[in-house]
Amino acid sequence: MINKKAKSTTRVLKRAVVGVMCSSLLVSCSEHDEHANKARITELHSAETQVSKPxxxxxxxxxxxxxxxxxxxxxxxxxxxxxxxxxxxxxxxxxxxxxxxxxxxxxxxxxxxxxTDHSKFGIAADDPDVVKGRAGSPYAVKDYYNxxxxxxxxxxxxxxxxxxxxxxxxxxxxxxxxxxxxxxxxxxxQSLSAPQGITDFGANDDITKTYARDNNFYYVVGQDFKVPKSTEHLPLGGQHHPRIDGQFVESPAKWTGNGARAAAPDINDWYETVKVNYGVKPDxxxxxxxxxxxxxxxxxxxxxxxxxxxxxxxxxxxxxxxxxxxxxxxxxxxxxxxxxxxxxxxxxxxxxxxxxxxxxxxxxxxxxxxxxxxxxxxxxxxxxxxxxxxxxxxxxxxxxxxxxxxxxxxxxxxxxxxxxxxxxxxxxxxxxxxxxxxxxxxxxxxxxxxxxxxxxxxxxxxxxxxxxxxxxxxxxxxxxxxxxxxxxxxxxxxxxxxxxxxxxxxxxxxxxxxxxxxxxxxxxxxxxTMPAIVAGDLLSVDLEADSIDAQQRVMAFARSLGNQKLVVASNFDAASTHTVSLQLPKNWQQITQLTARDLLEQRGVQIVQDNQITITLAPRASVVYLLED
Structure with missing residues (x-):
């Protein structure tokens, strides 16, 4: 017995997709306007030279x-x-x-x-008190020019x-x-490699002001930075290092990367970084x-x-x-x-x-x-x-x-x-x-x-x-x-x-x-590299199944461009096989006979009858059917 409520829901979703498509595709939609037509034509011409989507x-x-x-x-x-x-x-x-x-x-x-110390190459060593991990966060950039x-x-x-x-x-x-x-x-x-004429972030800042438009940083005027304290998050996990002393000289303190404005940020703040000022005032x-x-x-x-x-x-x-x-x-x-x-x-x-x-x-x-x-x-x-x-x-x-x-x-x-x-x-x-x-x-x-x-x-x-x-x-x-x-x-x-x-x-x-x-x-x-995937339209399909699990766990849709038509179905159930029937887009009914060839796991060819295809999917399995005359 098919769950009628679920079937109705899928039809609602299909109507929603078609409604969205009418605003952007070259189809017979009464609300279609000239601007959308031109945009779609431009996209299709672009697709002709696009080998694959990125x-x-x-x-x-x-x-x-x-x-x-x-x-x-x-x-x-x-x-x-x-x-x-x-x-x-x-x-x-x-x-x-x-x-x-x-x-x-x-x-x-x-x-x-x-x-890690690279000072023999002229690179100043970093202080573990303000480095996350031993190899460091890639999002605490020290030199943008190297x-x-x-x-x-x-x-x-x-x-x-x-x-x-x-x-x-x-x-x-x-x-x-x-x-x-x-x-x-x-x-x-500290950039060691900046081209001539490039100054470091903060080099010309007026550090007597919390904010100035052309300052690169924000400042906690009159207060020195304090390394956050935590018994759970110790630098290097508590291992010994000669530079670990709970101190890092920064005077005055700068605002922390996530926007924290205290001179002593919390351990959960992005304390190893400082926030860049783009001309946004503190208010x-x-x-x-x-x-x-x-x-x-x-x-x-x-x-x-x-x-x-x-x-x-x-x-x-x-x-x-x-x-x-x-x-x-x-x-x-x-x-x-x-x-x-x-x-x-x-x-x-x-x-x-x-x-x-x-x-x-x-x-x-x-x-x-x-x-x-x-x-x-x-x-x-x-x-x-x-x-x-x-x-x-x-x-x-x-x-x-x-x-x-x-x-x-x-x-x-x-x-x-x-x-x-x-x-x-x-x-x-x-x-x-x-x-x-x-x-x-x-x-x-x-x-x-x-x-x-x-x-x-x-x-x-x-x-x-x-x-x-x-x-x-x-x-x-x-x-x-x-x-x-x-x-x-x-x-x-x-x-x-x-x-x-x-x-x-x-x-x-x-x-x-x-x-x-x-x-x-x-x-x-x-x-x-398939044209329908590179630049094709998304179409919904009606999905009918005998169980609520199948309705919840199986996802299906269609993609098409010109004569190329694809039907995709995936079973997200980790334990159960599901059989579903897919009613294909109505505008495909004009083609009286189609075969469906799976491009993904090379399953046997299926015949599409009455614009409908029935698929049995094992746990975690998918099909990508190419429909052919």
């Missing part, structure tokens, strides 16, 4: 090539090892490219504060070694993304012009011209110079950390400057407030934002057997007007590993989730290194807790190391299950 491979650079397996908590670089730029060999890059990768996001490249000395075979030649990595990546057919952290810098920021008002009304529809060149008419806070120009420096070195784009903590007007200025220099630059921002999404895309000229609060969170709940397919679909619909700008992911350096006990406890739960995440939208997809071989993040590295692979300490990444196989990058030490998982990802990610 796929970003995020790699934590210091961990990628590390072959040591000691994994001693709070271990030194000698004990636990560290990867190098050179570890990204042509073979390694070839295997990353095999996942459909168009862009590699090399995380943790910029020179950030760390405990790279982490840990990552070089010869730290004195670290920039040259990174330049060589950029060249190898380009030769392998991929582009390079690095982080820019605009909201905060390390407490001991929240702005010391710079607002964008005029209507600028959300203006071009990048219009935004660029607008800002050339104004004198702006010093920090704006500092970050413009930083991004231009890296673009000139061959970097192809940036991932912006905590972008919503910086005014959208600054992003209009910076991103317009970047696009005037490189129109193809890839600009990705971390924004978690859905109310700000459209402003940061339309006014701030971001290419892409994380689709975390909404799509990822609802998909995670479904993977954990607590959410529903309907909730995921509804979250996707909630950003339908900007969906192509909302990058999808299942893992990154901030999120728990799928295989961790705290998330799904089984890397195979990533299979149906990645099918949906990758194929539901034109937006880019992102993979995190180790995801495709089931890394579980269970190592106790030092600072922080397991379930997320550590970004603060030196550590080996076991499942990834099995794939790396001592630098052969051939998966030689993987288990059969791990090999099968990676092969599945390779096959799935290859579908990003």
């Amino acid at each position: 796929v970003v491979y995020q790699v934590f650079t210091r961990l990628f090539g590390n072959t040591k397996t000691a994994n001693i908590p709070w271990g030194t670089v000698e004990q636990n090892g560290v990867g190098k730029f050179a570890d990204f060999s042509p073979k390694a890059l070839q295997e990353i490219k095999a996942l459909g990768t168009t862009h590699i996001w090399y995380t943790g490249v910029l020179h950030h504060a760390l405990v 790279v982490n000395p840990d990552l070089a075979i010869d730290p004195s030649q670290r920039l040259a070694e990174f330049d060589a990595l950029i060249a190898r990546t380009h030769k392998a057919g991929m582009k390079v993304i690095i982080d820019i952290v605009p909201n905060h810098v390390a407490r001991n920021y 929240g008002s702005y010391d710079f012009p607002k964008l005029p009304d209507g600028f959300e529809t203006k071009s990048v060149s219009d935004h660029y011209k607008f800002w050339q008419q104004h004198d702006l806070p010093d920090s704006w120009y500092k970050f413009r110079d930083i991004t231009q420096y890296w673009l000139n070195r061959g970097v192809d784009g940036f991932r912006y950390d905590m972008a919503e903590m910086v005014p959208v007007e600054f992003w209009s200025f910076l991103n317009a400057s970047i696009k005037m220099q490189n129109p193809e630059a890839f600009l990705l921002a971390e924004v978690y407030n859905p109310a700000l999404y459209r402003d940061y895309i339309q006014k701030g000229k971001m290419d892409y934002l994380y689709d975390k609060v909404g799509f990822y969170d609802s998909l995670k709940a479904l993977m954990q057997q607590t959410g529903s397919a309907k909730a995921v679909f509804e979250q996707h619909l909630s950003v339908s007007d900007i969906a192509k700008h909302m990058l999808h992911f299942l893992e990154n350096h901030d999120e728990q590993r799928i295989a961790s006990a705290e998330f799904a406890g089984d890397a195979r739960m990533g299979k149906p989730a990645m099918v949906v995440s990758h194929l539901i939208s034109k937006a880019p997809s992102m993979l995190y290194f180790g995801q495709t071989v089931g890394e579980d993040g269970s190592e106790q590295a030092g600072f922080g807790k397991p379930s997320r692979t550590s970004i603060f300490d030196y550590i080996g990444v076991p499942a990834h190391q099995a794939w790396m196989n001592g630098g052969k990058f051939d998966g030689g030490q993987l288990s059969e299950q791990q090999r099968d998982l990676r092969a599945y990802y390779v096959k799935l990610m290859s579908l990003s």
